[in-house]
Amino acid sequence: MDLILVNLIDGLVTGLLLFMLSAGLTLIFSMMGVLNFAHASFYMLGAYFAYQVSVYLGFWMGLLIAPPAVGLVGAMIERYGLRRVHQYGHVPELIFTFGLALLIEEAVQFIWGKDQIAYNIPEVLQFTAFSIAGNSIPAYKVFMIFISVAIFLALLFVLTRTRVGMIIQAALSYPRTVEALGHNVPLIFMGVFGVGTGLAGVAGVIAGPVLSTFPGMAVVLGSIVFVTIVIGGLGSLWGALVASLLIGWITTFAKSYNLRMEDLLTGIGFSRPEPIWDSAWADLWTLTSPQIADILPYLLMILILAFRPYGLFGKRDV
Amino acid sequence: MTATPGPPPALEIAGLKKSFGKAEIIRGVDLSIGAGERHAVIGPNGAGKSTLFNLITGRFPPSSGAIRLHGHDISGKAPFEINRMGLSRSFQITNIFPRMTVFENVRCSLLWAQGYRYSFWHMVNRSRDLNEGAEDILEQINLTERRDLPAGVLSYAEQRALEIGITIAGGANVIMLDEPTAGMSHSETDYIVNLIEKVTENKTLVMVEHDMGVVFGLADRISVLVYGEIIATGRPEEVRSNPKVQEAYLGAALEAEH
């Protein structure tokens, strides 16, 4: 029971982190029709910017300054890069964001080097918040949950209670109508791209200390974010939330409970071949759930695409 | 003497309805078009003419009702299936392959009709049937001199002519033209109308048109579509003098004409 609670918390942390990334991505996709392949790269920039600021001004200033800085970079890229390519169509846009991801990774290596950098948890949070059956829950994890939920609530508030939010919600479903109503759509686009990437930046700022900050961190997370929004349904924020939490929990539980294929197969009635490494089916027999934990999201995505292409909550076809 | 059942009508629509969400666009259309007939569908903007076209040609499935092509049910079939059964359409907004040459555009339209299917063992350049067939079509639509230009650089009227050429190339015998003369000058319109007459000889023609001169000159029968329903069908003179039609639609246009 206690282990379940620990895993729930861990999965929640991962899921909420994933949600911050996928929310921005699906928002950008809905509004502008472009799938930002470089989205995880802004997550990486968030971590690196925060690190750089924290070197001089401390972690908390990093948390405050880095996300808007990342958002600003994103907005500039939209204004001077993406907008140019927009006229050529969706495929060139996707290729552009792919090239952007490449360039950001190289630029990060150029400035900060190839090794992991010492972006650490602030001292004030370096304690154990509480323990569950001998497993200690670090205060920083609680902090991550707290920040993620706060951001989610802020997002909800802006989208449902403010005028800007209404416009964005309308544009999510009827972009042309919104333009016809006289709203400055290019400005809105720039703003949405900036906010979306800024959200990714926040995720980077808080995840950097635990998931380690290094030039490959975007690649590690990048594909999972796409998988998340496809499962949740392109364009649906609720879908992004549900899918993120789902993936967070599935991968955490799979890693934590060592379910072995061997047990499953012997349970059905097959007998284990001896010696195991000579058998042609050795891979199958030695399969454990931690091994496939990282693959499960992809399997889920393929299933969804094959049977329910709109995703769990999506309304729009791509 | 009992009447022998004739061949099924080229296109038959029965009880066709289409709603998008709550909006019912087509509210029950019945229409029967005989083989070789030239039929025009007219109506005010928003009447649902494009939707009707799209339903017949397979772009959307109907909400209810049936569409039959030469007696075979085609409702809900995919466009390529309907095309293979002998129905072809042109588009209101010119819909060609802008990056290919004019010749290539026409040649592609012949591929399926000549049985090439998904072949990867024929060279299209070497096929006499394909190339001569394409040349013939090009001559019919008078674009032989333009054959090697990318289709995207043609003038508007030339592109419309190419559009018609692509539509008839496959040998379909039910041709549906969506506003073929839209946006054309008087002389261009005459040219296109002559072209249409020439290439649709002995075929069934269904067209949506706004230009009344074209409609009355070309059509054997006219249907008037208003708010998703056909309020009158018949020969041009009958429709013209139908009071319902005059009231709903033709009134202003007629006065303008006379």
Added chain:
Amino acid sequence: MTEPDQKHTPPPARTPVRARPAPVTLANALPWILGGLFLLAMPFIFQSNSAITIMNQMAITIIFALSYNMLLGQGGMLSFGHAVYMGVGGFLCVHIMNWGDVFALMPLPVLPVFGGVFGMGLALIVGSFSTRKAGTIFAMISLGVGELIAACSVIIVAFFGGEEGISGDRTYGLPFFGVEFLHQIEVYYLTAFWLMLSALLMFLFSRTPIGRMANAVRDNPERAEFLGYSARWVRFYSFVAAGFFAGIAGGLFAINYEILTEENLNLATSGQILLVTFLGGVGFFFGPILGAILFTLLQTVLSLQTEIWQLYVGVLFLATVMYFPGGLAGVLMMHALPLRLGRAGLLVGPYIRTLVPAVVCALGAASAMEILFHLRHAALGESEMTLFWITFDSHAPLPLAIAAVAAVAGFWLARRSAPAMAEAWHKASTPHGGAA
């Protein structure tokens, strides 16, 4: 369905413009003959073993890039997971190489076919659900499938060899006219043969009905449907064919390097071939060939000169996407019209005035980057660096200043000449006295 109605119009007078089925003319075949001769001659020009290795690498990348362009350029399908088809083809071939009884009866030149068939088989399975839609959804599926298979590779150790991959020995095949392929040069000619054959087949494919319709579906899927073709099936057959040729590239990789690892399946490799193909130009058949050659040179030669060569490639790629979406081939072919009109001479002056400052700017900016990189990342105490055969102290302000000035001045000069260049292009592309 009735035949095209030709019986009512009297047979038109045959105009001289009438096309006859195009025979294989010398003009058509010339590029291929030249290419073949070139391939034959290369080892005599560049004789060192490392040069041969580079050429092999280039050849394999060319086949892979051409197969990728069947999807992107010909079919309009952007795939982020094409590497898996090359990878699994390669893995199968290495396994065959290790299958002593069978391999001893097989002449090595035949091996890539098996790679091709296996790659095609995987493409058949994946394509059955991935080709329903083109565009973004196709890209996403390809990404997911690619990552899935790459991730599976560490689990299915029997086929993929886990962390170390699978290695084999190509010399245990049946000797082919006495050749056991012990030497790099022998492998080169085998690879060159397959390069010619694959390129020719892929070229011919683009001239078949399915190849033509792939172009049509790319440009206007809706219109293609109204020509009787299912856009979905056209994409499917293109996808399967691309998988076949990728598998052949994989087989050649196996022959050349005698080892395959997870790296051959992953997103980085898929992304790389996208970069290569796009840089070369997706709009022309020879584009990917140029891209593969250029990229291999950058990868092997430039990487020796500078540590930040990948940064330069990234900048080049992004610049290409934004300003030259036709790639290198597109830029080259832009000159075809002025050359045909005989007005290319108009371009020479503006080119000099714009390109020379632009090159100076690029070199200056690159130098500045190199100095900054050295300043930041060189080991402590190491302050000497070499750039363009000049050794200097990276901490001194002068070199950086020179580089910066060169960059800014070059940019400013190039910018100033740009309008004149644009005008020269316009003049060179319009016929004399003709309408613009």
